[in-house]
Amino acid sequence: MRKFGLCLPLLFLAAASCEAGRDAEPIQIGHDACSTCRMTIVDDRYGGEVISAKGKVFKFDTLECLSQFHSRAAEKPAASFAVHFAHPGRFLRLDDAVVTHAPSRTGPMGSSLVAFQSVDEARAVLNDPAIEPLSWQVYSKTP
Numbered sequence: 001m002r003k004f005g006l007c008l009p010l011l012f013l014a015a016a017s018c019e020a021g022r023d024a025e026p027i028q029i030g031h032d033a034c035s036t037c038r039m040t041i042v043d044d045r046y047g048g049e050v051i052s053a054k055g056k057v058f059k060f061d062t063l064e065c066l067s068q069f070h071s072r073a074a075e076k077p078a079a080s081f082a083v084h085f086a087h088p089g090r091f092l093r094l095d096d097a098v099v100t101h102a103p104s105r106t107g108p109m110g111s112s113l114v115a116f117q118s119v120d121e122a123r124a125v126l127n128d129p130a131i132e133p134l135s136w137q138v139y140s141k142t143p
């Protein structure tokens with residue numbers, strides 16, 4: 001009985017964290033294809049991922065492709081992530097990310113949208129104090 005008393009709160013915690021939303025699935029560089037343009041994803045600094053309301057995972061080689069997907073989506077996805085430019089392979093929740101144009105760092109197919117954790121980080125990494133974040137919601141017409 002004492003054992004249950006210790007385990008039950010942990011079970012509730014685990015269930016609560018599952019309901020809070022799924023984490024992004026790692027992108028397999030050189031293997032996964034972009035859900036919009038079908039190109040193989042080859043650069044781990046660009047792109048992102050969307051998990052639909054039904055739990056289907058969509059991966060993108062650029063944030064431009066993710067934006068096109070958002071614009072066409074009929075319903076709000078369960079979660080959207082951007083690849084963290086400064087930490088390749090890691091994700092930021094798009095709602096919390098700072099997305100900006102970085103014309104000096106063009107990615108796949110000439111894309112220039114990159115994501116950071118903060119404006120300060122974007123300015124430091126891109127070595128440009130004039131960097132301004134763009135409004136992702138306006139840019140991508142997020143449903």
Ligand SMILES: [Zn+2]
Nearest residue numbers: 034037061065
């Ligand atoms: Zn693409």
